[in-house]
Amino acid sequence: MAQNLGESSGSSKAFSETSGLTRRSLLGIGAAASIWNLAGIGQSTWAASGTDITHGSRNIPKIALTFHGAGDPKIAQEIIDIFTSHKTLITVFGVGNWLEKNPDLVNQMQKAKFDLGNHTYSHQAMKTLGAKQTYLEIQKCAKVLTSQIGYSGKWFRPSGTQYSNALIRKNARNFGYQHCISYDVDSLDYTDPASSKIEENVRKSIKPGSIVSLHFGHNNTPKALPKILKNIEDQGLKPVTISELLVPLKISPSHKVIK
Numbered sequence: 564m565a566q567n568l569g570e571s572s573g574s575s576k577a578f579s580e581t582s583g584l585t586r587r588s589l590l591g592i593g594a595a596a597s598i599w600n601l602a603g604i605g606q607s608t609w610a611a612s613g614t615d616i617t618h619g620s621r622n623i624p625k626i627a628l629t630f631h632g633a634g635d636p637k638i639a640q641e642i643i644d645i646f647t648s649h650k651t652l653i654t655v656f657g658v659g660n661w662l663e664k665n666p667d668l669v670n671q672m673q674k675a676k677f678d679l680g681n682h683t684y685s686h687q688a689m690k691t692l693g694a695k696q697t698y699l700e701i702q703k704c705a706k707v708l709t710s711q712i713g714y715s716g717k718w719f720r721p722s723g724t725q726y727s728n729a730l731i732r733k734n735a736r737n738f739g740y741q742h743c744i745s746y747d748v749d750s751l752d753y754t755d756p757a758s759s760k761i762e763e764n765v766r767k768s769i770k771p772g773s774i775v776s777l778h779f780g781h782n783n784t785p786k787a788l789p790k791i792l793k794n795i796e797d798q799g800l801k802p803v804t805i806s807e808l809l810v811p812l813k814i815s816p817s818h819k820v821i822k
Contacts, residue, residue: 615744616742616744617746618772619773621770623772625800625802625803625807627773627774627775627803628651628654628775629653629720629774630778631722632682633658633682634661635780638779639780640671641785645789652678653677654678654679654717654744655672655779656718656744657682657704658686659683660707662707669711678717679708679712682721683722684702684707687722689723690724690728690731697734701734701735701738705738715817715820721735731743745774747773748768748773750787751764752777752783752784756783761783766790
């Protein structure tokens, strides 16, 4: 059975609650952001503020395909094989207890030069956890990654939510993750639609700089990937890792060792 590891949204309310910004100040920031974007500097200024990163530069024809790393290892193997055969780089946010059970897949992803990141240890709904459990979920996965690849992974994405909050971000920084990686394109593959619907969800929303959310543990995801890759190529875009996507924004990955 496919494992449902999708993330829910609720972004606007959560952002305003955790940041303390008023509606007027948000409108002011929006106006300033428009000016910055016209000048070509807005995204790096915004991304450096410590909030979630939802996309890269809109001025460079690159996108990042990101995967929530958990679920049936046979499906994961199929997905890894597709990308290695296409010589295409992806980013995988691994769930710690899944990584522990699948060291061979971790080795394959390392060899393929995929970005590997932290997606918590047991995929809890992170916004519902207290401070101690939030810390432990990130720490335990960071330790697993360190034991497998020599450091705690390049990036962090919280589980059970599309967006982080202040508590999650604070704890992520303790382990070297200066930003939480979100996304602006949701394939909705975790709802187990037909492969054509997964492909359509990506095709209709993707643009330069997009970060796409996909999952290892769902049967129709690998079936959708050939068309997704073709659509990306047809739009003149190149799939890259999060590390490469964020270079223009001057955002560097973590290489912290957590023992």
